[in-house]
Amino acid sequence: MEPVDLSRRIEPGMPVYPGDPGVSAEASATMASDGYRVTHLSFTTHVGTHIDAPAHMEPEGATLDEYEIAAFRFDARLVDFTDGTTDRDRDQGRGLDTREAIEPRMLPDDAPDADMLVFRTGWGDHWGDERYFDHPYLTPEAARHVADLDCAVGLDTINPDPTPTERAEDDEPEGTPAHHELLGAGAFIVENLDLSGDLPERFTLRAYPLRVDGDGAPVRAVAE
Template structure:
């Protein structure tokens, strides 16, 4: 298996969480004026394909700099929800319940959930993704797994199309991060991936609540 890049490109105009500042890229030095190029980039710690550290939501949660680099290498199991009901996948803003996720020992330390919502990257529909119920997030945490998603949020993202019956706030984040489980969001899962693979999601080395990652899938030693 050749390495597969699961990372969204960071660029101006890309989707960001509603209310967050967008990405900007401005030249601070140019070849014409200075003989070299330097670009000033501005974005949040939760832009594009990124990892959430517990400090993102938990007052006493760990920041990224408290982990060893090896902690960002995951034995991943792909959970493909796109044909869950046999009718082409999940609906907009559909809750993902515990019963749709693996039970027992998953023989993995990350569950990568393919909802199919990555197909909507770049349009407004992307923000009306399926989401984990608090019970489903608790189930993942009880399995001692991190979670990766092809959505911008494991919780419902606020839009004008939000339903009155959706969970308020960020309960899925709290269930996962409160248990010390990483969350990797905005994965590009459109490639043909095996059920088992190694995911390398190395963040920028910052003492922060999260950071963009270069997410790469590689062959897993457990695949055979």
């Protein structure tokens, strides 16, 4: 297959986690005044398509700089909730609803030769509007199941946990238990993937972060 870019463009006005500062891009030098262009970019380590390192949530968790570059190449398996191809107890092709919980019974029982499960919920279609924050999420048990498979997670949502909004439901988990189950097991999380294109069930995902010793960083996520 030809490489497929799964990354969101980093630009002012893009969706960011509620409460996080937005993206700014200001000219530090211009062609008119300086004869060249330089842009001052400002954003957090968890903007756009990005990877969470264990240090994001775990007090003793590893930062990105503690990993070799090969750690950011994943043998990925697509778990597609939009086309009815997964083995789940639901109507064929129904897809997921607003703020719906993804439970262990909806996930593969094993992941041979895979070290990442990529969840296509269809919520990437809402990128850029308020509904994007009312996405499906992993229950703590589902996240533990993925961690037990020794897999990382990729998602087309902003969060594997419920994102707080005024539309949150009373039975949703509080805090960030899915993050803790995954990051506590040393499993990376790649969020805000653009999964709108055609992807096979199995592919290689390259998600190389900026070289910073941080709790996370934007990535250029490419499927091959």
